[in-house]
Amino acid sequence: MRACLGKFWLSFLILFMMVWANLAAAGEYEIGQNRKRFTIDGKKVDVLRINVGDTVHFKNEDPFYHGIYSISDISTFELGAFRKGQSRSVIFDKAGKAEIECAVHSEMYMVIEVNDLRATKPKNTRVQAKK
Amino acid sequence: MKVNHVSTSNYLHRLAALVFGIVVVTIAPISQASQPDPYLRPAVVPASSDNQFTQARMELGKALFFDPRLSGSKWISCATCHNPALGWSDGLPTAIGKDMKVLGRATPTILNTAYQTRQFWDGRARTLEEQALGPIVAESEMNANLDEVLERLAAIPGYVTLFEKAYSGEGITKSTLAKALANFERTVVSTESPFDRWRKGDRNAVSESAKNGFKIFTDEESGRCVLCHQGFNFTDNGFHNIGLKGNVDPGRFAQVPVKILKGAFKTPTLRDVATTAPYMHNGAFKTLEEVVEHYDRAGLDKTETLDPNMQPLKLSSQEKVDLVEFMKTLTGRPIRISLPSLPQ
Numbered sequence: 001m002r003a004c005l006g007k008f009w010l011s012f013l014i015l016f017m018m019v020w021a022n023l024a025a026a027g028e029y030e031i032g033q034n035r036k037r038f039t040i041d042g043k044k045v046d047v048l049r050i051n052v053g054d055t056v057h058f059k060n061e062d063p064f065y066h067g068i069y070s071i072s073d074i075s076t077f078e079l080g081a082f083r084k085g086q087s088r089s090v091i092f093d094k095a096g097k098a099e100i101e102c103a104v105h106s107e108m109y110m111v112i113e114v115n116d117l118r119a120t121k122p123k124n125t126r127v128q129a130k131k
Numbered sequence: 132m133k134v135n136h137v138s139t140s141n142y143l144h145r146l147a148a149l150v151f152g153i154v155v156v157t158i159a160p161i162s163q164a165s166q167p168d169p170y171l172r173p174a175v176v177p178a179s180s181d182n183q184f185t186q187a188r189m190e191l192g193k194a195l196f197f198d199p200r201l202s203g204s205k206w207i208s209c210a211t212c213h214n215p216a217l218g219w220s221d222g223l224p225t226a227i228g229k230d231m232k233v234l235g236r237a238t239p240t241i242l243n244t245a246y247q248t249r250q251f252w253d254g255r256a257r258t259l260e261e262q263a264l265g266p267i268v269a270e271s272e273m274n275a276n277l278d279e280v281l282e283r284l285a286a287i288p289g290y291v292t293l294f295e296k297a298y299s300g301e302g303i304t305k306s307t308l309a310k311a312l313a314n315f316e317r318t319v320v321s322t323e324s325p326f327d328r329w330r331k332g333d334r335n336a337v338s339e340s341a342k343n344g345f346k347i348f349t350d351e352e353s354g355r356c357v358l359c360h361q362g363f364n365f366t367d368n369g370f371h372n373i374g375l376k377g378n379v380d381p382g383r384f385a386q387v388p389v390k391i392l393k394g395a396f397k398t399p400t401l402r403d404v405a406t407t408a409p410y411m412h413n414g415a416f417k418t419l420e421e422v423v424e425h426y427d428r429a430g431l432d433k434t435e436t437l438d439p440n441m442q443p444l445k446l447s448s449q450e451k452v453d454l455v456e457f458m459k460t461l462t463g464r465p466i467r468i469s470l471p472s473l474p475q
Contacts (some may be wrong), residue, residue, distance in 0.1 A: 036367070063351045064358040064367070065439050067391045075198040081391050081439050095417045104369045 030087075031100075031110075033068070034061040036109040038100065042056040046110055051097050051117040059087040067103035074098050074114060141320050150474070155212045170330050176245045176317050179260060182310045184317065187296040188362025192315025194471045195308065201280055204229070209266065209273075209312070212238040215468050216404030219319060225335035229274045235380060237414040240407045243400050245317040249366040252396045253383045259313035264305060277305055289297035289474020290327020320465065321402040321465035329460070337460045342455025347450055354454065356426070358440045365461065371438040372396075375415050382412070393436040405462040419455045427451065 029050060032039040038059075039045060050056065058068045058079060065081040068088065074096035079088040081104070092098065095116040102108035169175070195201060197210040202430055212226050213219045219240040221227070226238040234254050244250060250262035266272045267280065284290045285303045297305045326345075328336035347354035361367045370383040372394040384392040397410040410416045416425060417472075425431070429441040446454070 067389065069389045071388075078391070080387050083439065103383075103387060103392050104371065105367060106254060106370070106387075106396075107368060 011077060023025045026091075027051060028057065029054065030057045030059055032061045033066045033076065033102065033108070036105045036108055040109060048110065049113045049115060050092060051115050052093060053091065054114070054119075055089055055091050056112065057087050057089045061082050065104060066108075068100060069103050072096070073097040078103075093111050100107050112113075157463065168330055169328060169362050170414060172321065173246075176320060178245070178317055179258060181312075181314070182260060182314055184314060185297065187293070188298070188311055188314040189291040189318055190298040190471070191290075192313070193468075194290075194473055195312055196315050196408070197471055200287075200473075200474050201267050201275060201284055203275045207273050212266075212272075213241050214235035215465070217321075218242065218403055220407050222408070224409050226272075228269075228271045230273060232270055236412050237409065238398060240403070241316050241319050242407075243319075243321055243364050243402050246364045247366070247397075249399075250398060253371055253386050254370060254397050255386050259316050260309045262308075263309040263312035263316070277308075281305065281308065287474050293474060310446035319466065321400075322466055324402070324461050326457075326460040327463070338456060340453045341456040341460045343450075344453035344455070347446070348457055351443065353446070353450075354453070355440060355442065357436075357446065359398045360401055366398040369398050370395040371398060372434065372436045372439065373411070373425070374429040374432045374434070374437045374441055375411055375425075377412060378432065380413070391436050391438075394434065396439070399459060401461050403462045403465075405459050406465070418452070419458050423451045423454050 006122070024094055027050060029048060029130050030040070030046065031048065032042070034042065035104040037044045040048070060064075060082050061084065063084050065083055067081045068079045070077055070090075075090065075092055075098040081088070082088055092112065092114045095114050098112045098114065100110045100112055176184075182188070187332055196209045196213075199211070203207060207229070212221045214221055214430045219242050221238045223238070228232040228234045228474075239252060244259060244262075248257070250256040250259060250267070256262035256265060264277065267275050268277055281303055284294075290303065294301075294303045294307055297311055301307050316438050325336045326341075329342070348349065348356040349359070351358060359369060359371055370392055372382070372391075373396075375394075378394050380396075381393060383395040383397070384390075399407075404410075406446070408417060408419075409420050416422045423446070426441070427444045428447050429443045430437055
């Protein structure tokens with residue numbers, strides 16, 4: 001009986017660790033800069049919901065330069081000017097909202113909502129994590 | 132019988148495929164043709180949802196635009212610098228403001244500002260309504276106290292009537308003053324140019340040199356102009372450091388402190404460009420030929436924030452001539468404007 005109980009707890013622990021590991025796996029997302037819009041799979045995106053620890057790759061798909069930056073409470077960065085085909089990556093390690101803009105083309109604007117995965121799972125269903 | 136049935140079916144399938152093919156071949160060009168030409172002016176001029184065009188609003192805005200009583204000295208109007216006879220600019224390298232003081236930036240044309248997503252050289256205003264009051268209150272420009280201006284206007288019966296017609300019940304306020312000016316400015320749009328006539332199919336509207344110039348202009352490798360000067364208004368509404376000699380003006384960087392914006396200024400429209408010399412935010416170049424030379428050598432001051440789109444072009448003499456010829460075809464007839472009788 002005792003051995004049986006031990007096996008049960010061991011199985012439970014392994015299962016718990018597997019679920020946790022799955023939840024904790026950092027996601028990767030690619031956001032294109034396409035025709036002066038932020039896009040995912042070619043479609044304009046205004047809001048992207050991710051988890052703390054996830055990485056976002058900003059990829060320039062336009063023939064001209066972009067300069068992506070954010071001046072937000074949770075994340076401040078400047079990615080500099082980068083050309084077509086080039087990509088710059090940012091890891092979002094705090095929960096909250098980050099406003100993303102292009103310094104060159106001021107009409108380019110989107111928001112990245114970073115969720116604390118221990119509190120909630122991401123609600124965005126349109127975006128597939130990049131493998 | 133079965134064989135016949137199959138044959139008939141095959142025949143019908145082939146006929147259907149043929150009809151489908153004909154439809155696709157016929158419709159595709161029509162569909163493409165129905166796409167608006169990105170180089171032609173959109174049919175509708177953008178307007179703020181709470182400041183739609185009306186004749187009364189435009190007429191009020193026009194009166195205000197030409198009225199020097201909007202300035203502290205009562206002798207500078209918006210039209211003093213944005214002169215319709217000078218391409219809605221002033222023909223000077225940089226503007227002259229209060230007490231004849233020479234200012235640091237050129238007067239930008241107000242032509243087609245209705246289509247811009249940012250106003251001023253550094254983009255510090257999004258809309259014309261936001262922009263309109265800026266030069267009026269700027270100490271170095273019109274140097275007016277806005278409250279005093281509103282009181283002044285309210286004491287002029289003609290303006291009381293015009294404001295009431297334009298913005299019934301809203302009174303003479305900062306908001307209605309800005310909206311009226313913006314309403315007028317949205318009527319200052321470019322007219323059909325030789326380039327437009329060519330795009331619409333008139334092969335003789337522009338010279339062969341200009342046609343070649345357009346080809347160079349839009350080539351992302353040889354001319355590279357299109358990397359910033361895009362669409363009907365020939366601007367990306369973006370901000371670029373183009374390596375002007377000795378420029379110390381931070382430009383857009385003062386508004387958005389991102390490193391690549393140091394010394395960056397808004398890409399101006401090229402519509403009616405033949406009428407808006409001198410060129411650049413500091414009036415550095417007197418002619419379009421000088422402008423082309425500047426881009427050909429990828430700028431003069433190669434600072435670390437020089438826009439990476441700036442690359443040596445190595446254009447031939449003929450290609451430079453063609454580029455200038457093309458840019459000149461972007462100038463249409465000036466819009467007809469009658470000077471208002473200012474309200475008393």
